[in-house]
Amino acid sequence: MILPYCVYVLQSEKDLLFYHGYTTNLKQRLKNHNAGKTKSTSKRRPLRLIFCEYYLSQQDAQRREKYFKTNQGKRMLKLMLRNTLRIIHYPK
Helix, strand or coil, rough: CCCCCCEEEECCCCCEEEEEEEEECHHHHHHHHHCCCCCCCCHHCEEEEEEEEEEECHHHHHHHHHHHHCHHHHHHHHHHHHHHHHHHHHHC
């Protein structure tokens, strides 16, 4: 079974801030973000994908995206991705 909805987290290489979103075509969405076609991230390029989850239900994906935008969700993401963020910020 293919799960059509992807919740993703991007990190700006410019300001290190996160962007949260969901899509049914992650590859195209990443191209659009890095091409400056997304108003909210156009000035924060380049962006890198640091996390994604797939869902069968659009409502579940939207709920998860909304959670990641809360303070609790942001803290949880940083905890979940602590090794990834360490690698990004302090490469060997």
